[in-house]
Amino acid sequence: MANLPEDLERLRLAAHSQIAAAQDPTALEQLRVALLGKKGTLTATLRGLGSLPPTERAQAGERANAVKKELEEAIAARAAALEEARRAGLAEQEWLDITFIPQDEGYGHLHPITLIMREIRAVFSHIGYTVAVGPEVEDEWHNFEALNIPAGHPARDDMDSFYVGSGALLLRTHTSPVQIRYMEQHQPPIRIIAPGRVYRRDYDATHLPQFHQVEGLCVDSDIRLSDLKGTLEYFARSIFGAERRIRLTGDHFPFTEPSVGVAVSCGICGGAGCSSCKRGWLEILGAGMVHPQVLRNGGIDPARYSGFAFGMGPDRIAMLKYNLPDIRSIVEPDVRFLRQF
Ligand SMILES: [Zn+2]
Known part of the structure; x- marks a missing residue:
């Protein structure tokens, strides 16, 4: 049997240097098990106590327990030191400057056209209108003929079109074809708005090749021009202000x-005329009672039903509402302009 006190002292010294060398909690725990666990080296050494003569046994046992306690404390201290180092590292890697004030120019916001389109939808939804949509690539029947615009009609020249492929299809020049498509699928009562993109070959300070329209259609029994006027007055006052009038x-x-052209009174002079509006009134949309033949083309009997329709340019509504001098600013990527909204 080897000399137990010497073995114990050798083990003690070796254990201290191993504990000091442990670089992380996992390695330290493995070391603890290897030293003090059930099959650990110190545990094995303690088992050797039984073979000692009784006179030496008590003293050696006392010493062995002291070593065990010492090593447990050394492991605990090393664990605390490793944890301390870990936190110090975190403070270095994950520090946060609580005095930092981020600049708000990184926040996004909605485009003025999106804002006005949402507002128009909300205004009409309050009086029972739902939203209808149609294709942007349209056929000539829905875009022209069904709306009383036969081939050779001068209105086709006003709406210089983008044709697609061999020429049977075109990018819709207005949202009015949605009226026809909706009537084909629904009988009155009809109350819809049809917002969407439309396309014409035009580009200057007041025209874009791709712009927006919102079509409106109301068909029911006994719909009159006065219903049209009341609806559009409600619309204009909701968008521009309760004091505004329509003409x-x-x-x-x-x-x-x-057919009627609809203008809203100038917000500055109230309709008297000023340098901003020239004549006191600002054109906002075109409207009228749906032509009986158009109702028929949509599959609705004009002897039983009547209706009104209107079409507006939300780009123009936005220009008037936000005082924009040039429609092209709406599509140009100038953040100085867009930040105003
Ligand atoms: Zn004015």
């Missing part, structure tokens, strides 16, 4: 009879 003037569109 209907005679106009001409192939798909309505009679």
Whole structure:
């Protein structure tokens, strides 16, 4: 049997250097098990106590327990030191400057056209209108003929079109074809708005090749021009302010009879005329009573039903509401302009 006190002292010294060398909690725990666990080296040494003569046994046992306690404390101290070092490292890697104030210019917001489109939808949804949609690539029947615009009609020249492929299809020049498509699928009562993109070959300070329209259609029994006027007055006041008035003037569109141009009173002079509006009134949309033939083309009997329709340019509504001098600013990527909204 080897000399137990010497073995114990050798084990004690070796254990201290191993504990000091442990670099992380996992290695330290493995070391603890190897030293003090059930099959650990110190445990094995303690088992050797039984073979000692009784006189030496008590003293050696006392010493062995002291070593065990010492090593347990050394492991605990090393664990605490490793944890301390870990936290110090975290403070270095994950520090947070609580005095830092981020600049708010990184926040996004909605585009003025999106804002005005949402507002228009909300205004009409309050009076029972739902949203209808149609294809942007349209056929000539829905875009022209069904709306009383036969081939050779001068209105086709006003709406210089982008044709697709061999020419049977085109990018819709207005949202009015959605009226026809909706009537084909639904009988009155009909109350819809059809917001969407439309396309014409035009580009200057007041025209874009791709712009937006919101079409409106109301068909029911006994719908009159006064219903149209009340609806659009409600609309204009909701968008521009309760003090605003609307004015209907005679106009001409192939798909309505009679047709009217609708203007809203200037917000600055109230309709008297000023340098901002020139004549006191600002054109906002075209409208009229749906032409009986258009109702028929949509599968609705004009002897039983009547209706009104209107079409507006939300780009123009936004220009008036936000005082934009040039429609092109709406599509140009100038953040100085967009930040105003
Ligand atoms: Zn004015």
